[in-house]
Amino acid sequence: MSTKGEEDRVELLQGTLDLLILRTLLFGPEHGHAIAKAIERNSDDVLQVEQGSLYPALHRLIKRGWVAVQEGVSENNRKAKFYRLTARGRKQLRVETTKWDKLAGAIGRILRPAGEEGVP
């Protein structure tokens, strides 16, 4: 597994971690460590998540009813807490994704107006 240099890493924007967690859970219930790993892996290690910060975010999501906790058994047969997307969470993910796309698009358009297309 490759590890990028410190300078290549990007700190997460406020609130985006929630979105990433919801997105990660879309593929099925996971335990905390697996969620952290998945985020790192799927962003090719660009997004730097201090693993601990995952937990307050998770609990915020639980409190809002978007994520639920359940007891389960992990792949190595150990008891673990699994976090699962609820129906409301799934809906919320759709809303948030749309919002994010709009936001990203808008910011992209501002930073790279049509004339500068292609300039890095």
Add this chain to the structure above:
Amino acid sequence: MNRPHPLDGFEDDIRDHIERETQENIDRGMAPDAARLAALRKFGDVAHVMEQTRDVWRWLWLEQLLQDLRYGLRFLRRNPRFAVVVALTMALGIGVNTAIFSVVNTVLLKPVTYPDAERLVWIGAYDAKIRRDFVWTDDFFDWRKQAHSFARMGAFGYQQAVIATPRGASQSTGVYVAGDFWRITGAQPGAGRLFGEEQDCVVLTWDFFQRAFAGDAAAIGQTAMMNGRPVRITGVLPKTFRFQFPMWWAAAHPDPVEVYLSVPRPGEGVAQSTQVVATLKPGVTAAQAGAELYSLEAHLIQARGGRDYGMTALHVDPLAEQLGGSSRRALLVLLAAGAFVLLIATVNVANLQLARATLRQKEVAIRAAVGAGRSRVLRQLLVESALQAVTGGAAGLLLARWAIFVLVRISPNAIPRLSETAIDARVLAFTLAVSLLAGVLFGAAPAMALRRCNLHDSLKSGMRNSAGLGGLRLRRALVGVELALAIVLLTGAGLMLKSYARMTAYPPGFEPEKIIVMKVRFVQREGEEPAQRATVRELVRRLERAPGTRAAGVSCWIFGRGLDFPFHVNAVSPGYLQALGMKLEKGRWLTEADTHGALLNESMARQTFGEVDPIGRQLSIPRPVTIVGVVASVKYSKLDAEAPPELFLGIGQAPDLYGVEIAARVTARPAAAIPLLRQLVADVDTSQRVYDVETLEQALAQSIAPRRFNLFLLGGFAAAAFLLAVVGIYGVTAYSVAERTREIGMRMAMGARRGQVAAMVVREALPVAMAGIGAGLAAAWGLARVVESLLYEVKGSDLQTFVLVALVLTFTTVAACLGPAVKAASVDPTVALRYE
């Protein structure tokens, strides 16, 4: 049933996370220690993470509480009638408790504001006959010299004083003080100085100084005439000074004290008994001090040849206890009675809520089903009832304010410091706590009922809601509890009422409502005594011929000495005893000619001579007198105690005559006769001052003001409890009929007669009600001992009262069931079966 909180096992979760990361690092080839360090670094500050995660949940309960409150308010808005009934019921229960607690708070809980208050003690020998404490005056002075347990010792007593002031002579309420009285009370002079051991000194209270001397500082240090004797005004007390007298003492002398006097001279009529307060030396307990006094007193009694003067029943108590006096016991009983009323109100509301709960089953089930969680729903119900209770509490507070106002107005002297009663922070805290507690109590009933019910069934069971038999049984049981509580209060009130009747049951011939009493004070100057006696003779002569009076005369209280028990000596004109309606038992009446004759009342005769015929015998008080007759004992100064031993002399034998009391039995209305009598006195000598004019009935009523206060309150509580219990039993029965309309219709369709249906309704309600009444009677019987000290000539287990109360309650219970029973009997089967 409760879902685990998301934070449960949170620490394990984090540990698990770090272990996994460590394992991964090891798998990648790191050394275990390094692997763990790397994992921790990657995780970040564990403590900080935990803190942040917990923060997520921290304010949840508050958010939920606010939400519950919103739900609660919405529910109350939608059910205004229900809300009002609950609020009024709780207002009654909480108001009663707030009012009585404010009194307790002021009278019993607020500390005495004297220096070393915790070491202050009251010393007295209890006289069961007059129900008062006293100390033999001579013994006080001996104790003060010889006892080692006390740092300070002081005495005081009531002393009428007529003081000649620049504004004329004025009759004033005086208290003589002796020993370390000033140091015990921590009094500081507002002006001048407080007197020490010297005689013929007075200290004025601030109010009296302003009123009688217009606050003229020049008066301080001057000489004034008091009771015809020159005295020096040594100083004035500050406005804030207030001596807190024991309850019974204050009740007997309700007027505010105006002057404090030095110990009277022997000739001035030194009382043979006095009241004693003392400060214990540090480290000495009241019990140790008591033990020392017992042995000291034993020596004193031995030294005077075994005469104990009733000083054997000696006791030493903390002053704070004594100040409350008998009001302490009464107030605690009233506090308990108030709690009973609140409990009944709470049970009534719980019953209402239970009835309501049946209707709300579905709402609750739906809420639980959509994921609110059962515990959350139950909590919401509790918050809702707490909200209702606090609303009731706020209304109760208003009720309490009004009740305190009324109490202080109708009997300001029933309890010391009653007039200081106010709603302060402690009372507010009490009200809030009581409201919340009551809310939780009456909210718990429906919450439990809903908890037990099956959500699934509630949602399925269609349109009809039913409490089921279990719910009804619970509600009936609650009504039984109400009846039991109500009966305890009713018997208590009944016993007090009977005591009151006993106290005010006057012997035949004694008609206090037709007897006018008034006091007259003479402004006597030295050397005018013969003139004064002439005035009294003239007054007596005119009184005896006054139109519209059946009998009239004068009396003058003097202090008797020389016998081994306290007794009253009253110098009277013959008409005085006849005005009071006294009956001669033996011998003859006194005449003007008797210079050494005396009459005894029965109590005095029994105590002095036992079974021996006293006529013709001699007594030394210390002047020798010969007994010429015995009269029946009449309670004409205090209603709630035996008539004290009393000796009557001719008015001409009174040693001092600085004032007399007039009694006149009139044939006309007292209101019409009073001006005539006032005129009659003025005709004799315009300088005489007349005061305390009232009928004897009014004067006597004053003597039992504390008891009337207790009766009034307990009676009120009992009435409230009774009302609530009747409403409760009516409500449950009516509800059970309404709920079973269909069943009743079915029964009637199958041939049950109306009478049978009505009987069934009553029969079903009665067993629990009877059990409640039985339990209540048993409890009242057990508590009889507690109220006994508040009763007069009535036993706590008075059978008549118990039977009467049981009958009244049984009758009312049946009557309360009759309405619903009639309604059940008038159910039309065709309508009932079609319904739904």
